[in-house]
Structures are given as structure tokens and as C-alpha cells.
Amino acid sequence: MExxxxxxxxxxxxxxxxxxxxxxxxxxxxxxxxxxxxxxEQALRRVAESPESPGxxxxxxALVAAGELLDDWLARTLELPRPSRELAAARxxxxxxxxxxxxxxxxxxxxxADALLDALRAAIAEPxxxxxxxxxxxxxxxxxxxxxxxxxxWHPELRA
Amino acid sequence: xxxxxxxxxxxxxxxxxxxxxxxxxxxLVAMGLMVSVFQTDGLSPMELILLLxxxxxxxxxxxxFWTAFMGFFICLTGHDHWAISRHPxxxxxxxxxxxxxxxxxxIYNEDSERVFAxxxxxxxSLADTGQLAGFDFFVLSDTRDPEVWVEEELRWQNMxxxxxxxxxxxYRNRPENTSRxxxxxxxxxxxxxSQYRYMIVLDADSIMKGETLVEMxxxxxxxxxxxxxQTPPVPINRESLxxxxxxxxxxLYNRMFTAGLNYWQLGETNYWGHNxxxxxxxxxDHCGLPKLPGREPFGGDILSHDFVEAALLRRAxxxxxxxxxxxxxxxxxxxxxxxxxxxxxxxxQGNLQHLRLALSHGFNALSRLHFxxxxxxxxxxxxxxxxxxxxxxEAYFQTQHExxxxxxxxxxxxxxxxxxxxxxxVLLVTLTMLFLPKxxxxxxxxxDSRLRRDYGGMLKATLSxxxxxxxxxxxxxxxxxxxxxxxxxxxxxxxxxxxxxQRGDHMTSFREAAQTHGVQTLIGVVAGVLSYQYVPAxxxxxxxxxxxxxxxxxxxxxxxxxxxxxxxxxxxxxxxxEETEQPVVLRYLEENLEEDEPVLPVLREKPASRFVQALTDxxxxxxHLSLLPEREPPGKRRRHYLEGLVHQLEEEGPDSLSAAQKxxxxxxxxxxxxxxxxFWSRPxxxxxxxx
Numbered sequence: 010m011e012x013x014x015x016x017x018x019x020x021x022x023x024x025x026x027x028x029x030x031x032x033x034x035x036x037x038x039x040x041x042x043x044x045x046x047x048x049x050e051q052a053l054r055r056v057a058e059s060p061e062s063p064g065x066x067x068x069x070x071a072l073v074a075a076g077e078l079l080d081d082w083l084a085r086t087l088e089l090p091r092p093s094r095e096l097a098a099a100r101x102x103x104x105x106x107x108x109x110x111x112x113x114x115x116x117x118x119x120x121x122a123d124a125l126l127d128a129l130r131a132a133i134a135e136p137x138x139x140x141x142x143x144x145x146x147x148x149x150x151x152x153x154x155x156x157x158x159x160x161x162x163w164h165p166e167l168r169a
Numbered sequence: 170x171x172x173x174x175x176x177x178x179x180x181x182x183x184x185x186x187x188x189x190x191x192x193x194x195x196x197l198v199a200m201g202l203m204v205s206v207f208q209t210d211g212l213s214p215m216e217l218i219l220l221l222x223x224x225x226x227x228x229x230x231x232x233x234f235w236t237a238f239m240g241f242f243i244c245l246t247g248h249d250h251w252a253i254s255r256h257p258x259x260x261x262x263x264x265x266x267x268x269x270x271x272x273x274x275x276i277y278n279e280d281s282e283r284v285f286a287x288x289x290x291x292x293x294s295l296a297d298t299g300q301l302a303g304f305d306f307f308v309l310s311d312t313r314d315p316e317v318w319v320e321e322e323l324r325w326q327n328m329x330x331x332x333x334x335x336x337x338x339x340y341r342n343r344p345e346n347t348s349r350x351x352x353x354x355x356x357x358x359x360x361x362x363s364q365y366r367y368m369i370v371l372d373a374d375s376i377m378k379g380e381t382l383v384e385m386x387x388x389x390x391x392x393x394x395x396x397x398x399q400t401p402p403v404p405i406n407r408e409s410l411x412x413x414x415x416x417x418x419x420x421l422y423n424r425m426f427t428a429g430l431n432y433w434q435l436g437e438t439n440y441w442g443h444n445x446x447x448x449x450x451x452x453x454d455h456c457g458l459p460k461l462p463g464r465e466p467f468g469g470d471i472l473s474h475d476f477v478e479a480a481l482l483r484r485a486x487x488x489x490x491x492x493x494x495x496x497x498x499x500x501x502x503x504x505x506x507x508x509x510x511x512x513x514x515x516x517x518q519g520n521l522q523h524l525r526l527a528l529s530h531g532f533n534a535l536s537r538l539h540f541x542x543x544x545x546x547x548x549x550x551x552x553x554x555x556x557x558x559x560x561x562x563e564a565y566f567q568t569q570h571e572x573x574x575x576x577x578x579x580x581x582x583x584x585x586x587x588x589x590x591x592x593x594x595v596l597l598v599t600l601t602m603l604f605l606p607k608x609x610x611x612x613x614x615x616x617d618s619r620l621r622r623d624y625g626g627m628l629k630a631t632l633s634x635x636x637x638x639x640x641x642x643x644x645x646x647x648x649x650x651x652x653x654x655x656x657x658x659x660x661x662x663x664x665x666x667x668x669x670x671q672r673g674d675h676m677t678s679f680r681e682a683a684q685t686h687g688v689q690t691l692i693g694v695v696a697g698v699l700s701y702q703y704v705p706a707x708x709x710x711x712x713x714x715x716x717x718x719x720x721x722x723x724x725x726x727x728x729x730x731x732x733x734x735x736x737x738x739x740x741x742x743x744x745x746x747e748e749t750e751q752p753v754v755l756r757y758l759e760e761n762l763e764e765d766e767p768v769l770p771v772l773r774e775k776p777a778s779r780f781v782q783a784l785t786d787x788x789x790x791x792x793h794l795s796l797l798p799e800r801e802p803p804g805k806r807r808r809h810y811l812e813g814l815v816h817q818l819e820e821e822g823p824d825s826l827s828a829a830q831k832x833x834x835x836x837x838x839x840x841x842x843x844x845x846x847x848f849w850s851r852p853x854x855x856x857x858x859x860x
Contacts, residue, residue: 014852065846066851101795104787134335138305141364143359
């Protein structure tokens with residue numbers, strides 16, 4: 010039976026990996042081939058430096074590294090903890106189209122992309138307000154029970 | 170935060186005394202007539218049963234009749250000293266911070282497009298009042314279906330973008346839907362409740378005007394003893410004939426009926442679960458629901474939580490009011506007879522659970538009455554059925570009885586005493602009490618020319634009432650059999666096996682109608698033949714019931730027709746004020762539903778599967794990941810389970826997984842990220858969105 014996700018060749022060529030990475034960067038919004046090439050190279054370097062991940066093939070590891078590159082940049086420029094929900098929300102904001110020129114900002118010197126970062130900060134979703142826990146104790150409901158009076162006779166402490 | 174008990178208010182007590190005396194006296198008179206018919210030759214066991222059933226059912230009708238009558242009186246005079254909205258109360262402390270109110274929409278596998286279109290309409294209407302700053306919106310999702318879950322997230326984000334609602338419009342999906350809707354609300358209360366003074370609870374199909382929301386908060390501010398204020402939701406927006414008839418009836422009669430409810434319930438009214446504002450602190454303090462001991466249907470989670478929450482608030486000394494004269498509160502109703510019955514099935518179990526609560530310690534008398542009324546709204550059907558059967562059997566025995574004209578030495582015949590007058594009176598009184606409220610509601614239109622116009626004019630409104638009455642006579646026996654079946658199934662702990670409810674308009678097919686009403690039709694035919702054969706006199710009285718059953722299939726199909734619904738509207742029949750002059754908030758809803766350019770590009774196309782999109786589309790994947798709650802990493806067994814699912818997905822595709830399995834996959838952040846990478850490294854064949 011044919012697999013839904015077709016298996017990779019046992020040793021995928023570097024061209025194959027780069028093509029997949031390139032496609033992924035484009036889906037993220039990086040269209041400049043030079044930027045795609047530079048980012049892919051960085052992602053591959055990162056894969057080489059990181060330990061093997063169980064359950065992930067070489068291409069998938071490169072794709073994870075690409076995402077991590079993006080998260081690194083977001084965490085650094087927006088001063089967000091990582092890993093965190095805020096960082097995931099920032100990535101979602103970035104990919105939502107709220108900051109269309111972000112690939113240029115990625116390669117711009119620090120301080121030159123402030124307007125874009127402000128737009129990005131504004132677009133980061135806040136799904137819930139900060140928690141302020143409160144208690145809601147379960148109330149006691151003494152249900153009617155046909156044998157209740159007998160039960161109370163048997164257990165005098167319940168009569169109080 | 171328990172309220173000190175206030176001494177009873179004379180006006181309140183007087184109203185209740187008058188109301189219950191009327192109910193009692195009417196019941197006693199009707200019972201007297203019945204007894205006079207039965208007692209001539211002593212009461213047989215069957216007659217005793219008939220009397221008992223009649224007493225229960227008639228008092229039930231009496232409560233409804235006198236409620237409507239009092240409502241008629243109030244609507245006619247326009248005076249209601251005790252209406253909560255007109256009570257001046259105490260002015261709020263100017264030094265106190267302005268109240269913050271959370272508008273809550275608990276949802277569970279609903280149509281996301283409709284949910285968010287409705288919520289946006291409410292937001293827009295509230296913005297029109299200039300009071301938006303005092304309100305936050307929460308979509309409290311208990312959705313389990315992964316497709317709907319992802320769709321909800323996108324719709325929420327789209328709404329936030331479209332309305333610049335960051336930090337005001339919130340969304341969360343609960344990892345486990347413990348205790349269903351009450352648990353969902355409790356989760357909100359314990360996490361964020363203390364940041365707000367009030368919460369306004371909506372249903373997935375609720376719509377409320379901004380002005381109404383603002384007014385509800387204003388009333389609560391003036392009435393510090395009130396913990397809950399219920400508004401009467403008016404049914405709207407459906408197009409099928411069935412729904413339009415119900416909308417008309419709900420709109421015309423409920424105006425009077427809710428005024429009548431407020432006449433005697435006052436500050437001890439009930440909570441209907443939505444379109445109500447609640448003071449959060451007393452709700453936190455007193456409305457934590459316990460699990461009831463024992464097995465379902467009477468044990469376990471409290472299903473109709475709203476009744477119990479209102480009773481708990483009243484037990485703690487708080488007031489619960491019905492703001493019957495607040496307009497701008499709407500809801501949608503099931504579009505067909507079958508959908509209506511499905512909704513009844515869901516509500517039935519919760520209401521029957523109240524059998525035990527009605528006699529529990531600590532609740533006040535009116536709370537017990539609310540519980541009993543909840544039970545009776547479903548138990549009345551099997552009781553009516555029993556009453557009909559008992560009447561038929563009694564009538565049969567009467568026909569077997571040969572009259573004796575000469576006794577002993579008497580030379581003159583002793584004619585049997587006729588009770589036709591008494592029986593006809595009983596019947597007429599019962600029918601009057603059932604149908605007079607409809608006439609009273611119609612009479613009220615004479616008083617208000619604008620309202621008269623909104624219902625299509627006096628002539629068309631009268632014709633609509635007549636047709637609605639015929640329709641309700643035809644459908645009543647069908648609903649009686651449905652509800653009897655539900656009650657019996659629940660008592661025997663059997664699932665009735667209904668598919669999920671469809672909220673949108675849709676036609677009932679012959680197949681569906683035949684499957685659902687086939688047995689009812691058969692019962693109608695058999696009962697008709699038997700009664701005609703053995704008790705012909707009873708047969709003619711029985712015809713309205715028989716007709717409803719025999720015609721169940723065509724009535725169910727025809728009434729589901731959207732074309733007939735539209736035609737009736739064009740003819741000016743069953744018109745409601747909301748149809749005649751659409752309120753702005755409903756226009757917003759319509760516009761939002763028609764919007765074809767959502768702010769989020771990803772919503773402009775409808776992919777085959779949002780679940781797959783959450784694995785493949787980098788934006789949808791990142792958004793979903795960012796909305797997952799922080800939790801402990803899965804244990805070893807859970808990891809193995811997820812690993813197995815990942816392999817199954819890789820090999821056999823998403824169609825091989827159940828909805829619950831898909832949900833498990835995208836609920837775990839690590840698995841979600843891993844699948845995203847796998848889908849991009851080895852894109853599935855025919856995956857259009859992947860390169």
C-alpha cells in the first residue's frame with residue numbers, strides 16, 4: 010500500500026534538501042532567492058551542530074532548524090522568552106501578513122526595522138488576559154432520598 | 170458573600186397570594202365538576218386515576234393560564250410597579266471604579282462562521298453605544314472536533330484584526346470539557362472572573378443589542394441585591410415554515426407570558442442559561458456545582474445547571490429577576506419539527522434530574538416550584554398520554570354497561586342521569602384555558618398601532634394566530650409521543666440515539682420524516698381503528714389527536730419547507746416585529762455572514778480540511794501552537810500513543826484517524842511541530858498547498 014506521506018530516499022541529496030528548504034522559506038514569505046539561499050545555509054549549519062532528533066528525517070530536521078532560526082530572531086528582537094507561547098504568537102503574527110517586509114528586516118542592521126517590529130508587536134495575539142485565580146467551591150446539596158429519614162436515624166451525627 | 174435576608178415585601182406577597190389562590194380555585198372548580206360526573210355510582214379505580222391525572226394536568230394548565238392572564242393585565246395597563254427595569258434602586262457609588270463586564274460565549278462544535286458573525290454583530294452594536302470600553306468578549310470553546318477547533322481559532326483572529334480587538338476579544342479552548350457548559354463557565358470564573366464585576370452569558374446563537382447590554386449593567390449597578398438578571402430572548406432569523414410559526418408564537422405570546430411570570434416570580438425567578446447578566450462574586454461564592462451521587466440519569470453532572478444556579482443564588486439570599494420589558498435579546502430556534510424534538514431530548518434528561526432537587530433540603534419554595542415545573546414540562550406528555558388512554562378505556566367500559574330503567578317495585582322508569590353538561594363544561598374550561606391566552610395576546614395588539622403594524626396588521630395577525638393554533642394542535646400529539654419516548658428512555662437508562670443537532674435551515678426529507686414519524690403514524694392509525702371500532706363516541710372526540718399523528722410525516726416535511734416559510738412571509742403571515750423592521754444588530758449579523766473578504770487571507774479559501782491545514786500551513790500551524798495551553802510534557806505511555814498516531818497518519822493519512830485522535834495530535838505542541846516538519850519534508854501526493 011502506498012504511504013500517505015511518501016518515504017524519503019535513504020540518503021537525500023543536498024539539492025533535494027535545499028529545494029525543500031527553499032519551498033518552505035517561500036511559504037514563510039521569503040521570496041528573494043539570495044535571502045532564501047542565505048537562510049537555508051544557516052539552517053543547514055544549525056542542523057549539523059545540533060544532535061539527532063528521533064522520528065525526524067534529515068529534511069524535517071532542516072525544516073525545524075529553519076523555524077528555530079526565525080524564532081531566534083523574533084526572541085532576540087522582541088525580547089521574548091523561549092520557548093514560550095508569546096514566541097509562538099509572535100511567529101503567527103509574523104506569518105499572518107501583519108509585517109509584510111519582514112524578510113528585509115531580518116537582514117537589516119539593528120535599529121532599522123523599528124516600525125516593522127512595532128507593527129509586529131501590535132499584531133501579536135493575546136488569547137486570554139493574565140490569570141487571576143479565584144475559588145468556586147462546590148456547594149452542598151442534600152438530595153431527597155426516600156430512606157433519608159431512616160438513614161439519619163441510623164447516623165445521629167447527620168441530624169445536626 | 171451571602172446576603173442578609175430581607176423581610177417579605179407586602180406587594181410581592183399579595184401578588185403571589187392572588188396568583189396561587191386563582192390557580193387553586195380554578196383547579197378546585199374543575200375538579201368539582203369532574204367529581205360530580207364520576208361520583209354518582211361511586212368512584213371506580215379507573216375514575217380515581219383519571220381524577221388524579223386530571224388534577225395534575227389541569228393545575229399545570231392553570232399556572233400557565235393565570236400567568237398569561239396576569240401578563241395580559243400588566244401589558245394592557247402598562248403599569249408594573251415591581252418591574253426591575255423601572256425600579257429606581259440605589260444610585261451607584263460615584264467613587265467606585267466603573268464596572269467591567271465580560272461577555273461570554275460558550276461554544277461546543279458550533280458553526281464557527283455563525284458564532285463569530287453573531288459576536289461581531291454584538292460588538293458592533295455595543296460600539297455604536299460608545300460604551301465598548303466597559304466590556305470584554307470571551308469565546309469559551311469546549312469544541313472537540315479538530316476541524317471546528319482550528320476554524321474557530323482563525324475566525325477569532327480574524328475578528329480581533331477586523332475590530333482592532335486585541336486585549337478585548339479573547340479565545341480559549343479547554344483541554345478537557347469537564348462538566349460541560351457549567352464546567353466551561355466555572356473555568357472562566359476561576360481563571361479570570363475576579364477581574365470583572367459582571368458576566369453576560371450568551372448561547373452560540375444568541376444576539377443582543379448593545380443598548381440592551383448597557384442597560385443590563387445599569388440595572389445591576391442600581392440593584393446591588395440582584396445577582397442575576399434574565400432577559401427574555403425573542404426567536405429570530407429562521408426561514409422555514411415551522412420556525413416562522415414558532416417565532417411568531419414566541420414573539421407574540423411571550424411578550425405577555427414573561428410579564429405574567431414576573432408578576433408572581435418577582436425576585437425569585439429562574440435562569441434560562443443564556444442572555445442573562447450575572448454578578449460574578451456571588452456566582453463564585455454560591456454556584457459551584459457538585460456532582461450528584463448515583464448514576465445517570467439522576468446522578469452525575471448537573472445538566473440543566475441554570476435552574477440550580479438560580480436556586481443556589483436565592484438560597485444564599487440573592488435576588489434573581491426577569492427583565493421582561495428589556496428588548497433587544499434574541500436567539501435562534503430549531504428549523505424543523507425533528508430538530509425541535511432533538512433539542513427536547515437534550516433538555517429532557519437535565520430537567521428530569523430536577524426530580525431529586527425539588528425535594529432537596531435548603532431551597533426555597535419558589536425554587537422547588539421551578540424545579541417541579543422543569544420536570545413537568547416533560548412529564549406532562551406521558552401524563553397526557555396516560556390520561557388519553559385511561560379516558561379511552563373508561564369510555565369503552567361505559568359502552569359495555571347496559572342501562573337499567575326499572576328497579577324493584579318501581580313502575581316508572583328511572584332514567585340515567587346525563588352529565589353531558591358537566592362534561593362539556595369541563596372540556597370547554599380546559600380548552601378555554603389552553604387557547605384563551607392566544608386571543609388575549611392578539612387583543613393587546615389593538616392597544617398599540619405600531620406593534621399591530623409590526624405583526625402585519627390585525628387581520629393578518631389574527632389569521633396567523635388561527636393557523637398557528639391549528640398547527641400547534643397538529644404537532645402537540647407528535648411532541649407528546651416524542652417526549653414520552655424520551656422520558657421512558659431516560660428512566661430506563663437507554664440512549665435514544667439522536668444525531669447532532671443542525672442549527673441552520675434545511676428541509677426534512679421523506680426518508681427522514683418516515684423514519685422519525687413512522688411509528689407515530691402507525692400508533693395514530695391503530696388508535697383510530699380501535700377507538701372507531703370499540704368506542705365510536707370517543708373516536709370523534711379523539712380526532713384532533715389522531716389527525717396530528719396520522720399526518721405527522723407530511724406536516725413535518727411541509728413545515729420544514731423554506732419556500733413555504735418565505736411564501737408565508739410574502740403573504741404577511743406569521744410576521745414578527747424583527748422581520749418587519751430589522752433591528753440594526755440583526756442587520757450587522759446578516760452583513761457579517763455575507764462578508765466574502767475576511768481580513769485573514771487564509772479564511773478566504775475553504776480547504777478540504779482545517780486539521781491538515783494546521784499541519785501544513787505555517788501561519789495556521791503557528792497560530793494553533795500559540796493558542797495551546799501550557800501543560801506538562803506527556804508521560805511515557807502518552808508519548809507512545811502519540812507516536813502510534815503519527816505513524817498511522819504518515820502511512821494511512823488523516824481519513825484513517827478519528828476526530829478524537831486528530832485532536833490528540835494537534836493538542837500536543839511537540840507532535841504538532843514534528844508533523845509540520847514531516848509534512849514539508851515529505852509532502853503528501855496531491856497536496857496542493859505544498860510545493
